[in-house]
Amino acid sequence: MTKQTTLHVCTALVGLTLTGCATSTQAPQASTTTAPAATASTATATTATTAATPATPATTKGVGIDVADLNRAVSPCEDFFQFSGGNWLKNNPIPGYASSWGPRNLLGDRTQALLRQILEEAAANTTATKGSNAQKVGDFYASGMDSLALDKAGLTYLQPELARINAVNTLKSLQVELARQQTLGTGAFFRAGVSPDRKNSTQYAVNFSQGGLGMPDRDYYLKDDARSKQVRTAYVAYLTSTFKLMGDPEPAAAQKAAAVVRLETRLAQASKTRVELRDPYASYNKMTVAEASQQFPNIGLPVFLAQNKLGAAQDIIVGQPAFFKEVSAVLKEEPLADIKTYLTWQLVSSVAAALPKAYSDETFRFQQVQSGTKQQAVRWKRMLAATDATLGEAFGQLYVDKAFSPAAKQKALEMVANIRVSMAEHIQTNTWMSEPTKAEALKKLNALRVKIGYPDKWKDYSALIISRKSYLQNVLAARQWNYRENTKKFGGPIDRTEWGMTPSTINAYYSPPMNEIVFPAGYLQPPFFDPNADDAVNYGAIGGVMGHEMTHGFDDQGRQYDSQGNLRDWWTKADGEEFTKRAAVVGRQYSAFSPLDSVFVNGKLTMGENLADFAGLTIVHAALQKQLQKQYGTNPLPLIDGFTPEQRFFLSWAQLRRQNIRPEALRQQILTDPHSPGQYRTIGPLMNMPQFYDAFGCQEGQKMVRATSDRAKIW
Known part of the structure; x- marks a missing residue:
């Protein structure tokens, strides 16, 4: 799953297939x-x-x-x-900010206009009861719209997480950081979460699935056709420019970019194709934690599960065992400095929209090569999508009342x-x-x-703290809250209202x-x-x-x-x-x-x-x-x-x-x-x-x- 999602694209949750109906076409x-x-x-x-x-x-x-x-x-x-x-x-030609255009986009524009009104009213209400949905929605959106504050803050609010990565100096401390990366939703190496056991739908299971790639598909790393090379070249430029923004001189930034691409290429080579991933039986490999630890010793599964409050799990379901064997090998064989560079990249690229404008501009330049989009969507549309993805059921209640x-x-x-x-x-x-x-x-x-x-039952956001202090802090807090909400399901009854x-x-x-x-x-x-x-x-x-x-x-x-x-x-x-x-x-x-x-x-x-x-x-x-x-x-x-x-x-x-x-x-x-x-x-x-x-x-x-x-x- 790529980090950038759009309002109209069906999602895929870890271990839970959501088969949707997004459309795209070109006129003959x-x-x-x-x-x-x-x-x-x-x-x-x-x-x-x-x-x-x-x-x-x-x-x-x-x-x-x-x-x-x-x-x-x-x-x-x-x-x-x-x-x-x-x-x-x-x-109806394609607007400069879009990669495609159809009836769904026109409806999206109408819907966005209404949602924007709801959000701007919430953002203007600075006296909303602290802890209420209205306060959280208003503060999240307002903090995201304050681009001056984002530019002024720079990497200040990301420094604690960057320092954690930088402090990694042993395999054990690396394993601890891998577990934390999951809670931050960075996408580093793999995805792990809780969803119904696909062979026993009355119980939740812990699922591990392949991931860790910065480009949209494994083939971009492996194919040598002109299109793949073009995207790969743009990706290297994206990496290099981002590391330069973080303070690295050109040679060091280029070296770090090469390390990330080399490491991700190893992951791509071990990844199953999208066609292979369509076989649900092949992606169901249940094993005890002890068996998985033996097969993938360097991931540190007992540490991972305990740290993320899944220590009670006796079994896990591994989607792609060969991929996780390669991850385990990478963690042992690759230089620790390169792995830390990769983790830094996964973190920074996952929160580019919450960093100074220069970072999101670099992200868009790479997206342009992939999609052909001529200009970036205006900030309020991007922040609307982010608020919907983060607090969608909070202001969704207001939306359904109106629409x-x-x-x-x-x-x-x-x-x-x-x-x-x-x-x-x-x-x-x-x-x-x-x-x-x-x-x-x-x-x-x-x-x-x-x-x-x-x-029928709305999400309870009471444990999520949102303020106007920092959009980046809000993003990271929301990701950690969401991960905790997911892992809390383990051991409980299946929630069919979700x-x-x-x-x-x-x-x-x-x-x-x-x-x-x-x-x-x-x-x-x-x-x-x-x-x-x-x-x-x-x-x-x-x-x-x-x-x-x-x-x-x-x-x-x-x-x-x-x-x-x-x-x-x-x-x-x-x-x-x-x-x-x-x-x-x-x-x-x-x-x-x-x-x-x-x-x-x-x-x-x-x-x-x-x-x-x-x-x-x-x-x-x-x-x-x-x-x-x-x-x-x-x-x-x-x-x-x-x-x-x-x-x-x-x-x-x-x-x-x-x-x-x-x-x-x-x-x-x-x-x-x-x-x-x-x-x-x-x-x-x-x-x-x-x-x-x-x-x-x-x-x-x-x-x-x-x-x-x-x-x-x-x-």
Whole structure:
């Protein structure tokens, strides 16, 4: 996990998978094919109704789809991504401060405006009761916005931690410092924390996972292609400049930069690839503390666990044993001075935003190379994101009061219930799955927990001390508090009320160990969810997301967990093999997509998200049919904006995935993101769906229609 996170990207907690739905895309070249006009008939996409076609109501203007965004010069059957949003893509260039731009960003701007108002009111209230959420939110944000104070303080408030690292002079004192680094959230060497035991979901376990890299992916250290070399060169420059800011002359700074890269390269060589990390069984290696200490003697596990109040643990779960063997070797073989340099770098780079402006400027220069972003986001946006990540449930309560109505929550719950019914029917009528596997699948679906809007139980921040004295002190205090809150779970009952996202987050996730889907209030607003829009639009938009998250429980990873969230194979051998065979078709399809010259989507890395898109859209389409039947019966379906409900369903799905993205960011997404680029999330599922062909009258031979023998079908 990189240190920089954004409001809209799904997170991954140690040992707890949160499978989300962040999107990114690049617009392909527009076709010159002429698009047929939309009609009420689902069998053709030609012109208006004829005498042989039942009469339909006159078309009305709808909510949720702006027909001006369509590129009608492109046939929907040739390139639905361009047809559905080509004009929008042309008229919405990427702002200088962003690496990509789409509907999620526009919603993000609206949400940020409201959150900024809440934060600035809190910051202006200097008489808030000490210890209250209002005081903590206001002081945290105000301290972060005081850039003059940050520049004046320099490294003053970081000196105690730098001194601790500098004082390390033995392996034992190094082990003590490694334990402290975990509490500070620096990311040094590895990640360790408490989450449900994936084979016994009624208990918490201590999990250790690979980490410790300063660049976004191991491949940047190991590959010699031009792009990897470019990022590596920028990283060395970033390191060198930062050490110079800390007072080192150029030669010493360059030497320290080389030491960090050399050490991190060793970690990268021992790290599993992102595709390998998708195997939950391979990442589950339970061993006693004594066994782990024997395998990784130099990490000092007994010291680590005792210092971080996990001394009662008899067992730990190690994600990647080979990686931890290498960490143990590094701690013994590498010069202690180089290890201390690495720890210093991990600490300083993790808190760059809380240091003088020169430090965050260097961080941004490196990010520019990765993402192509032209300018840094203004400080209030960065501090808003930091406050949300740190105290999100404190001011999230104020946010939901202003932005999320009980009626919206009820409507969302009804949609989820309808989609769950549709999923159950797809399981029951599945032609390749045996009855025993169907029974287990239905059991899992029925046990699925649904969380909408905001937590039923809010976080208690009473033990966290926040003041206006120093933003850096606030950041470090919050990290230590958060780590203590995490480790306190060990030995207690599973907290199923906990949320992995804040209320204002514009995203959603599925957690396999918890078997739950979670939709924050931030996501449940236009254009993703609009109570004033017709059902076709809402089912194509937020409904598509609901189906996506629900079917994550049955994708290539999620299907390996049972109804209680335990990692257990509940499939018959034949059914498991058939699923794998069908999923492989999807993998091959996406691996053939190329958004840039010589750059192809990784069908294995994106497998879970692609399956969730495809399966989710299929079951939501069926749920919409029931909804339309309930609403209109045998009456003709209305035309809205000149489109049938089915056409609006697919347009709504596509318009939320329209997005412009810089080539640099797209290359990084292909390497590191389990989500396919947006244009392929748009067209990939539709190219397999006869329902889409019927809605727009697509014929064999057109680009949006896969040959029958090449189509994927799972549910």
